Amino acid sequence: MRSLFSVTLLLLLALTLTVEANKRAKHHKGGKPDKSRPASECTVAETRYGKCVPDHGDCGDGQREATCKDRTDKINCRIPCNWKKDISDCKYKFGAWSSCDTGSNTKSRSGTLKRALFNADCQSTVKVSKPCSHKPKKTRGEKKSN
Template identity: 50%
Template sequence: MHLSKVDLMAYFLKVGLTSQYSILLRMKWSQQNQQQRRKFAAAFLAFIFILAAVDTVEAGKKEKPEKKVKKSDCGEWQWSVCVPTSGDCGMGTREGTRTGAECKQTMKTQRCKIPCNWKKQFGAECKYQFQAWGECDLNTALKTRTGSLKRALHNADCQKTVTISKP
């Protein structure tokens, strides 16, 4: 059963409790109310602190600059084949060009790499997957096999299928 303060005071007077007990009871209620107020104040301050922290973080974020709009009159980059710096494979460079009157840059050089384990016969930027060698042709005395394009580096212009022969 839950009684209000007034009900309890009336009960104490009815049963003849002295005013000292009622004073003690009021002090206890006062302490409970004070504890509740402290908890509320602490929660409120924590809430305010969190709001301030979030606001500070939001204010500290830089606005992302808008992406540069590609000029419509600039053409696509056209790239030359990769030319090795030394030998026929490894690191090298390739030249890129594009057209357009308003383009700030119409030529640039880019580093590239030609894998050393690729067959250079069909272009250094074209990789083929080859089938097994066929039987020896008695008329030509050659074995042949066909390769299909597996990968083209740097958008190279490669043949879809190639055929090689060996004695």
């Protein structure tokens, strides 16, 4: 009787571990690439990439077309939600924000091209702006007053 109980408990434990492993594998998004797809004969320099088109909204996970010779594939991509749409495939080194322009209530800064992702067509310099903050910045020595 005791051995039957032990065997039943062991089988139950093995079944539970198998189910948990399958759940983790099903929901896992990262990891190694799918080996079932054949490797492309094209190099990265020969491949032309389209714009990343998000699945929902204007940022987040999406897809882009990768074209090489006569073959076009859809590949996964991601647009960070804090990047402007027109410069999403370009990386820039930005300077400090300018002082607030009281007429338009905006401040701006310019950036120079650091690198282009996926052979993107990038401007050498860009200028971005944003609304001015309504709160004055506190210096390091100031304490919160409650």
